[in-house]
Amino acid sequence: MADLGVVLSARDAIAVESIRVDAPGPGEVVVRIEATGVCHSDLHVIEEDGWGFSYPILLGHEGAGTVEAVGEGARSLAPGDRVVLGWKTSCGECSACLRGDARRCKAPPAAPGRLHRDDGTALTPVLRLGTFATRTVVPEAAAVKVPRELPVEQACLLGCAVATGVLSVLETAKVWEGARVAVIGCGAVGLSVVQGARLAGASVIRALDLDERKSTQALSFGATTTEPGPVDFVFDAVARGTTFAQGLSLLASGGTYVLIGLSPGGEHAKIDLPRLFAKRARILVSHGGDHLASEDFPRLADWALEGELDLAAMVTRTAGLDGWREALDAMRSGDVIRTVLIP
Numbered sequence: 001m002a003d004l005g006v007v008l009s010a011r012d013a014i015a016v017e018s019i020r021v022d023a024p025g026p027g028e029v030v031v032r033i034e035a036t037g038v039c040h041s042d043l044h045v046i047e048e049d050g051w052g053f054s055y056p057i058l059l060g061h062e063g064a065g066t067v068e069a070v071g072e073g074a075r076s077l078a079p080g081d082r083v084v085l086g087w088k089t090s091c092g093e094c095s096a097c098l099r100g101d102a103r104r105c106k107a108p109p110a111a112p113g114r115l116h117r118d119d120g121t122a123l124t125p126v127l128r129l130g131t132f133a134t135r136t137v138v139p140e141a142a143a144v145k146v147p148r149e150l151p152v153e154q155a156c157l158l159g160c161a162v163a164t165g166v167l168s169v170l171e172t173a174k175v176w177e178g179a180r181v182a183v184i185g186c187g188a189v190g191l192s193v194v195q196g197a198r199l200a201g202a203s204v205i206r207a208l209d210l211d212e213r214k215s216t217q218a219l220s221f222g223a224t225t226t227e228p229g230p231v232d233f234v235f236d237a238v239a240r241g242t243t244f245a246q247g248l249s250l251l252a253s254g255g256t257y258v259l260i261g262l263s264p265g266g267e268h269a270k271i272d273l274p275r276l277f278a279k280r281a282r283i284l285v286s287h288g289g290d291h292l293a294s295e296d297f298p299r300l301a302d303w304a305l306e307g308e309l310d311l312a313a314m315v316t317r318t319a320g321l322d323g324w325r326e327a328l329d330a331m332r333s334g335d336v337i338r339t340v341l342i343p
């Protein structure tokens with residue numbers, strides 16, 4: 001059967017196309033995608049003219065599936081393994097990796113040149129993954145084995161939203177037991193922050209969203225209130241000048257603001273420096289929660305299987321690859337937590 005993928009071929013030009021998937025090169029694997037979440041970053045790629053990726057672009061970066069073939073030397077995986085694909089892996093060679101900080105690797109490995117349009121043109125997979133497809137090719141390090149007991153439409157969420165939200169709490173901010181936490185923006189990432197804060201033992205978890213449906217929904221994931229109030233940590237999944245100001249205003253003395261969301265190009269924020277100084281506030285940036293796929297996906301999967309993380313309630317809808325348009329519309333309107341595409 002021919003392979004299919006959702007291709008952004010130019011600004012505003014998206015279609016399901018038949019694609020060509022090469023055999024894996026050394027250290028690479030071919031993965032049959034069985035579920036892929038539709039994440040805001042894909043919308044960001046579409047709305048920000050490719051977000052730096054060169055056209056044509058194969059969309060999707062939150063996927064799970066089964067290893068179909070392994071290239072020479074890819075010894076950690078075998079055909080038939082259930083894997084979650086990760087966009088945050090480490091190269092082992094950049095300055096961050098060399099100083100032992102693999103979570104901030106600057107050059108995660110890719111498997112370039114393996115995916116093509118039907119006419120042979122090379123496709124650029126979003127975040128080196130390209131999961132809105134029946135199959136894709138990734139470096140071995142970007143396919144992390146997880147237990148097959150975890151339903152695949154839940155497992156895929158570990159690949160971006162859940163890793164980003166939970167690890168923003170546990171890794172980026174290192175929230176302590178008893179801390180007071182606020183989350184601005186209660187989509188899939190925000191709800192994962194809520195769950196991470198619950199895992200960390202936060203005493204107060206404030207779920208804030210302009211859309212009341214979303215903040216209320218957060219209560220069932222562990223949020224304790226939908227009212228603003230003083231906190232030790234603010235996680236901003238919206239990332240606008242207004243939410244930045246709101247976040248700083250909520251911080252108690254010594255509090256930490258964590259920027260998670262992707263801002264539109266040109267977005268600015270103003271800081272009252274004397275107030276920042278008086279508050280001794282810290283401002284952190286979370287790139288996907290500074291997660292490391294190889295270390296974090298297995299433990300997130302275990303927490304899900306143990307009932308510590310609720311993934312099932314995050315999957316609002318499923319659809320085929322041709323459901324990409326409705327999935328993006330539903331995300332814009334806030335009607336879903338996640339649409340998961342089943343290629």
Ligand SMILES: [Zn+2]
Nearest residue numbers: 091094097105
């Ligand atoms: Zn590196």
Ligand SMILES: [Zn+2]
Nearest residue numbers: 039041160161
């Ligand atoms: Zn994402």
